[in-house]
Amino acid sequence: MRILLIHNFYQQPGGEDGVFRNEKALLQSHGHEVLEFTRHNDEIRGYSPLQKLKLFVDTSYNARLKKEFYEFVKRERPDILHFHNTFPLISPAAYSVGKALNIPVVQTLHNYRFLCANALFYRDGRVCEDCLGKAFPWPGLLHGCYRNSRLQTLPVSLMQALHRARKTWQLQIDALIALTEFGKQKLVQAGFSPEQVFVKPNFVDPDPGFSAERENYFIFMGRLSPEKGVNTLLRAWERLENIPLKIIGEGPLQAGLQNFSAERALKSVEFLGRLPRPEVLSRLRRAACLLLPSECYETFGLVAVEAFACGVPVIASRLGAMAEIVQEGRSGLLFTPGDAQDLAEKVRRAWENRDRMQQMGRNARAEYETKYTAARNYELLLAIYEKAIAVKSKIEAGSRNPDKFIGM
Numbered sequence: 107m108r109i110l111l112i113h114n115f116y117q118q119p120g121g122e123d124g125v126f127r128n129e130k131a132l133l134q135s136h137g138h139e140v141l142e143f144t145r146h147n148d149e150i151r152g153y154s155p156l157q158k159l160k161l162f163v164d165t166s167y168n169a170r171l172k173k174e175f176y177e178f179v180k181r182e183r184p185d186i187l188h189f190h191n192t193f194p195l196i197s198p199a200a201y202s203v204g205k206a207l208n209i210p211v212v213q214t215l216h217n218y219r220f221l222c223a224n225a226l227f228y229r230d231g232r233v234c235e236d237c238l239g240k241a242f243p244w245p246g247l248l249h250g251c252y253r254n255s256r257l258q259t260l261p262v263s264l265m266q267a268l269h270r271a272r273k274t275w276q277l278q279i280d281a282l283i284a285l286t287e288f289g290k291q292k293l294v295q296a297g298f299s300p301e302q303v304f305v306k307p308n309f310v311d312p313d314p315g316f317s318a319e320r321e322n323y324f325i326f327m328g329r330l331s332p333e334k335g336v337n338t339l340l341r342a343w344e345r346l347e348n349i350p351l352k353i354i355g356e357g358p359l360q361a362g363l364q365n366f367s368a369e370r371a372l373k374s375v376e377f378l379g380r381l382p383r384p385e386v387l388s389r390l391r392r393a394a395c396l397l398l399p400s401e402c403y404e405t406f407g408l409v410a411v412e413a414f415a416c417g418v419p420v421i422a423s424r425l426g427a428m429a430e431i432v433q434e435g436r437s438g439l440l441f442t443p444g445d446a447q448d449l450a451e452k453v454r455r456a457w458e459n460r461d462r463m464q465q466m467g468r469n470a471r472a473e474y475e476t477k478y479t480a481a482r483n484y485e486l487l488l489a490i491y492e493k494a495i496a497v498k499s500k501i502e503a504g505s506r507n508p509d510k511f512i513g514m
Contacts, residue, residue: 107491108139110184112175112200114191115146121408122216125308126190129487132311132480141182143175145195161194166265168197176203186491189213189279194261198269201278210494213275214283214306217405220275221296223251223262228333228402233425233443239296242267276302280494285406286427292403304490308408309483316417316471317391320464323350324421324453325393327386327409330357335399335423337363341446342399342453343372349457351375352393354386391416395456395463398422398432401443407431414474419466421452437470 113126133140153161164171175196179187187204189212204211217225222237223246229236230249237243243266246252252259269275275282275298282303284290290303328334336359343351353363356379367375381389390396396413398404403426410420410431420438422428432438439456441448456463476482 107186108141108182108184109133109186109188109491110141110143110179110182112143112187112189112192112196113145114193114196115144115148116191117147117150121308121406122191124408125214125216128309128311129188132309132484132487136484141184143178145171147195149195162261162264164197165194165261166197166268167199168195169199171196172199172203175200176206179203179207179209183207184209186494187211188491191216193219193265198265198274198278201274204280205278208498210280210491210498211278212281212283212490212494213279215285215289215293215405218289218292218403219262220266221292222246223259223266224253226333226402227292231332231401233402237266238292241270280497281490283490286430288403288427288430289405304486304493306483306486306490307478308406308411309478309480310408310411310415310474311480313474313479314387314391314412314415316415318417318464319392320394320460320467321392322394323352323392324395324397324456325352325354325390326397326399327354327390328398330355330359330363332359333400333402335401335444338401338444338446338449339397339399340366340370340372340375342449343375344370345447345450346374346453346457348374349453351397352378352389354378354381354389356380387412387416390418393418394460395438395453396420397449397453398428399441399443399449400425400428402426404428411474411478414470414478417467417471419456419463419470421449421456433469433473435466437466437473 111130115123130140187209192198192200201211218227219225227233227235229251236245243263247256247259247263250256250259252262283306284293284303285307287305290305293303294300326339330336340363351374364377390413396418398407398410398420400423405427407428413420420432422432422440423443424440425443429440432440434440439452441452
């Protein structure tokens, strides 16, 4: 199969970029020919003031790039167009190329950008669904949910409103990939057909391997930002004496968290900052438990699956995808989001029942082997491609004039 992957890279590398590269390698390892059409937000740094102004319109509908994409697809003639991210340079205008050339279109939803301006369903320290299902997402604009700026939120809100009105995502995408059943249900709540949405999680490859060697510390790995629940994590640790906690990551709350830890004399808390990938995995493999105190809807939580692969149980907030991935009492424990007391109680329970937690770690490894390996992911992805092709094959070839369509 000849597959074209489409992705708009962000300025700050993130999980989406890693998934894009991993799926490309996965497809190539099974003999598929994989092409790329990409843009990078670093381009914006070189924009003139006029170009930046034009980006307000292009975020919704980039006609120039749509034509470039059309010519590329027409020349290469892939069997599948698989989009990962179109925001903000590629824009949803590119989907129409698949319809014009009768090529199936698949879109992986790495976040909630279709439904929420900041893509997190999170505002003012709490979960927020105020824009879900609205024709025009005015609450997001009112609160400046994208980068805390009404001006920067405006093009995002206009993009959402335009393509909701045109039903772009429903009519021009043959298969939407949600990472969890929870994510699928959010799309259905927003008006998408359940038959259009398929659930395929991310995967961990290469397999870091199960480790039975455990040291007596808990670990947090992630961005030190409000939605990740790190404030709750440290408030929980005020109630926990002599239980080691290692925090790996950087972010806007880093200095404040370190100051809080020093002021409260949390001597068992260690901030390790950003570490090389091999060292991160090494520390994860030896941890007694991974902590995921997120207070927003994580779209997936790849770090949880990495822990599962290592045989490390997870204590996570009972929220969104995490409550779906972590099975209470089997692969980890769940606590009430934002509740430091509840988190502290679950940590203490894990600390005092290490044999039980080791069994949960073995269960977590079994979950990884069943659901989150590269081999299983390839089966799911190929099935989605085949379904998209079957849907598209019902459209009679040549029923449209492509060159006229692309000019619309």
